[in-house]
Amino acid sequence: MKKLLQKIAKKSPWLYRINAGSCNGCDVELATTACIPRYDIERLGCKYCGSPKHADIVLITGPLTARVKEKVLRLYDEIPDPKVTVAIGVCPISGGVFRDSYAITGPIDNFIPVDVNVPGCPPRPQAIIDGIVEAIKIWETRL
Amino acid sequence: MSSFLKIAIRNLLKGPSTDPYPFGETFVPKGLRGKIKYNAKACVACRMCEHVCAGGAIQIREVADKSGLEFILWHNTCAFCGLCEHYCPTKAIRLTEDYHTAHRQEDKYRYVEKGFIKYVNCARCATPMVPIAFELLNVAHDQVNEDIEKLRHLCPKCRQERALR
Numbered sequence: 384m385k386k387l388l389q390k391i392a393k394k395s396p397w398l399y400r401i402n403a404g405s406c407n408g409c410d411v412e413l414a415t416t417a418c419i420p421r422y423d424i425e426r427l428g429c430k431y432c433g434s435p436k437h438a439d440i441v442l443i444t445g446p447l448t449a450r451v452k453e454k455v456l457r458l459y460d461e462i463p464d465p466k467v468t469v470a471i472g473v474c475p476i477s478g479g480v481f482r483d484s485y486a487i488t489g490p491i492d493n494f495i496p497v498d499v500n501v502p503g504c505p506p507r508p509q510a511i512i513d514g515i516v517e518a519i520k521i522w523e524t525r526l
Numbered sequence: 527m528s529s530f531l532k533i534a535i536r537n538l539l540k541g542p543s544t545d546p547y548p549f550g551e552t553f554v555p556k557g558l559r560g561k562i563k564y565n566a567k568a569c570v571a572c573r574m575c576e577h578v579c580a581g582g583a584i585q586i587r588e589v590a591d592k593s594g595l596e597f598i599l600w601h602n603t604c605a606f607c608g609l610c611e612h613y614c615p616t617k618a619i620r621l622t623e624d625y626h627t628a629h630r631q632e633d634k635y636r637y638v639e640k641g642f643i644k645y646v647n648c649a650r651c652a653t654p655m656v657p658i659a660f661e662l663l664n665v666a667h668d669q670v671n672e673d674i675e676k677l678r679h680l681c682p683k684c685r686q687e688r689a690l691r
């Protein structure tokens with residue numbers, strides 16, 4: 384039974400999105416990638432979910448502002464292992480244009496183990512799909 | 527009802543509107559701002575790109591053995607704003623339409639664009655200097671004649687002396 388579940392789960396990772404204080408640019412691109420038929424991420428077997436407890440692949444946007452830091456880390460801990468983390472946009476990866484701000488505590492990989500980076504400000508939906516494809520490859524090895 | 531049918535039939539004939547990517551080719555809008563490409567041959571090391579860069583992605587530094595300047599651009603903090611290309615006098619730095627930026631974490635700090643400008647020696651006094659790119663002459667002069675071409679191989683000091691003679 385467990386084997387069968389593992390086999391199925393490989394093909395259908397659920398996506399969960401965390402906004403760590405992004406300007407919303409990357410989130411709009413994520414929403415575009417997820418919700419409109421044009422980029423239809425469900426072709427890859429993925430599905431967005433609303434609860435961290437159901438998540439397999441986590442997509443994080445934003446530079447981890449001081450205000451949301453604790454909440455983001457708490458939320459991240461609620462996601463069961465194994466999980467794959469994807470940083471979307473230059474914000475979580477390096478801070479991007481906000482890098483020197485007093486309100487920023489990132490880069491995010493100081494606190495969270497990131498697996499895939501998709502830089503861009505914001506990256507276009509096709510680049511995000513690239514990142515998710517990469518994440519699915521890692522996901523298959525983690526199960 | 528009939529108008530609805532018309533739309534339904536039209537949509538059926540049109541086929542799926544889903545972009546085939548990543549299983550097939552996708553479209554790239556003209557002028558898409560993607561990954562930076564740097565051409566060391568055309569660069570005159572004015573450092574304007576480094577100065578205007580919104581993401582702080584560019585560094586131009588002299589290498590340890592003082593044989594030239596090293597240009598490094600880290601894609602992971604570039605905001606694709608295009609300021610560098612806009613202000614570069616010789617267009618040695620350009621945005622390409624390449625949007626494939628996804629990479630694994632282990633490559634995070636290797637995800638760079640690099641270039642090296644080797645110093646040349648002044649034709650008169652042999653002081654090491656940044657070679658003057660032909661592209662710069664084209665920006666500065668309507669026509670590049672022989673005199674200008676000669677000045678190009680002199681360091682700023684010798685150039686000044688030659689010009690004032």
Ligand code: SF4
Binds near residue numbers: 406408504
């Ligand atoms: S990477 Fe750019 S678009 Fe994305 S959240 Fe940061 S500032 Fe906004």
Ligand code: SF4
Binds near residue numbers: 575606607608
């Ligand atoms: S596009 Fe903008 S952020 Fe990127 S290297 Fe050029 S100036 Fe810097």
Ligand code: SF4
Binds near residue numbers: 614615
């Ligand atoms: S790339 Fe252009 S702007 Fe930057 S140092 Fe070279 S010539 Fe100057």
